Amino acid sequence: MLSRRSVRVKVMQFLYSLDRDETLTTKEVVKAYTDNIDDSYELFLFSIYVLYRITERALEDTKKRKAKHLPNDYDKSFKAKLFTNPLIQDIHENKVLQKKFETLKFESKVNEDYIQKIYDAFSKETAYKEFIASEETNETTLELLLEFFRFNRQNDFFNEIMEDNYFNWVDDKSLIVGSVKKYLKALPSDNNASFKDFFPEDETVKEFGLNLLKKTIKGKKDIMGHIVPVLENWDSERLAVVDTILLQMAICEFLDFPTIPGKVTMNEYVELAKNYSTVKSKEFVNGVLDKLLKDMTEAGKIVKEGRGLEQDS
Numbered sequence: 393m394l395s396r397r398s399v400r401v402k403v404m405q406f407l408y409s410l411d412r413d414e415t416l417t418t419k420e421v422v423k424a425y426t427d428n429i430d431d432s433y434e435l436f437l438f439s440i441y442v443l444y445r446i447t448e449r450a451l452e453d454t455k456k457r458k459a460k461h462l463p464n465d466y467d468k469s470f471k472a473k474l475f476t477n478p479l480i481q482d483i484h485e486n487k488v489l490q491k492k493f494e495t496l497k498f499e500s501k502v503n504e505d506y507i508q509k510i511y512d513a514f515s516k517e518t519a520y521k522e523f524i525a526s527e528e529t530n531e532t533t534l535e536l537l538l539e540f541f542r543f544n545r546q547n548d549f550f551n552e553i554m555e556d557n558y559f560n561w562v563d564d565k566s567l568i569v570g571s572v573k574k575y576l577k578a579l580p581s582d583n584n585a586s587f588k589d590f591f592p593e594d595e596t597v598k599e600f601g602l603n604l605l606k607k608t609i610k611g612k613k614d615i616m617g618h619i620v621p622v623l624e625n626w627d628s629e630r631l632a633v634v635d636t637i638l639l640q641m642a643i644c645e646f647l648d649f650p651t652i653p654g655k656v657t658m659n660e661y662v663e664l665a666k667n668y669s670t671v672k673s674k675e676f677v678n679g680v681l682d683k684l685l686k687d688m689t690e691a692g693k694i695v696k697e698g699r700g701l702e703q704d705s
Contacts, residue, residue: 393571394432394592397660399601400641401563402428404664407608407637418609425605428560429597432567434496435558436590439572441498442507442553443541444483449511450474470524474540477533482580489587501557506549514543530580537576545569600649608644615643622683634669635677642681646688650697654685 402425410421450472457467474480483489493499514520523536544550545565554561561568571590578586608615619639623631642661645652658681665677688694 393436393567393590394429394596395567396596396600397663398564398567399596400604400660400664401668403601403605403608403641404634404637404668405563406605407641408633410609411633411637418606421609422602422605425602429592429601431558431560432564433591435554435561435564436568436571437492437496437587438498438501438557439554439568440483440489440575440587441493442502442550443537443544443572444480445502446507446511446514446544447475447480447540449508450476453511453515466521466524473524473528473533474520474536477528478530479533479537479576479579486584488584492587501553503549503553503556506553509549510544510547513547514540517543534577534579538573541569541572541576603648604641604644607648608641611644611648612640615640615647618643618684618688619680622680622687632670632673635665635673638665638669638673638677639680642677643684646685646694650695653696654689654694658682658685 406421406425406428409424410416410418454470454472457463457470460467475484517539519536519539523532526532551561558564575587575590619636638661642657645657646654649657658678661681662674662678665673669677685694
């Protein structure tokens with residue numbers, strides 16, 4: 393579920409916290425990183441839960457429409473298809489998943505009023521009305537559920553539910569979206585534990601991310617010994633904190649992660665500088681890393697193994 397790029401962002405954030413808060417220890421930062429990984433997976437499950445709970449409102453909607461004194465043709469033909477379809481019923485009847493929802497106490501995290509408001513807003517959408525009037529197949533249902541998920545991501549109440557419970561929603565949103573879509577596309581499934589397949593792989597979060605965090609912290613002094621001589625007219629103490637951290641992480645990757653090509657590392661951190669630091673950071677980080685990569689490779693300090701990957705996201 394988590395890519396190396398997203399893990400780099402998390403490591404960067406925790407290194408920043410360590411730099412800003414002198415009371416933090418390495419042990420505390422490492423634990424916070426591990427907890428954050430768990431939160432990302434929990435956020436994935438919570439996203440599914442919230443979607444599921446919103447679809448339940450179709451049942452009450454059906455009752456209200458049937459109880460109208462003067463129902464129109466749409467009211468008369470209305471069915472709770474948003475909830476009763478095989479895909480959502482797979483979630484509803486999945487005892488393993490429902491038990492997980494219960495264990496994580498998701499019910500207490502949901503604002504019921506917001507859930508109703510989201511359903512009411514979506515029930516007015518043309519896509520929903522066309523779905524109610526159309527022949528139901530797994531294909532048309534999936535198409536509607538993907539549109540439903542897209543609608544939710546743009547809904548203020550939905551985003552408030554997510555942000556109120558998980559501060560990492562903004563940073564992890566794109567990854568969660570991709571994972572939820574993949575999960576929905578696999579429904580209905582014979583595997584009641586398929587949601588466990590989305591837990592971040594150890595290779596990404598531990599062998600790469602956790603080691604990157606620990607080694608960057610432990611080797612900070614030696615790493616700065618490589619960086620400072622290249623800065624020339626730049627005062628290392630006046631550099632943007634994020635730029636310094638990104639350079640430290642990149643050098644750590646150059647030296648301690650032999651299977652990741654140097655150019656891949658450089659491109660990744662230039663992109664992070666563009667997205668998370670100052671306007672001039674992209675060019676600055678690119679220039680420093682380009683020189684360091686060449687100098688350290690020529691000096692035999694960087695040794696890479698295998699063909700590596702052409703991309704690392």
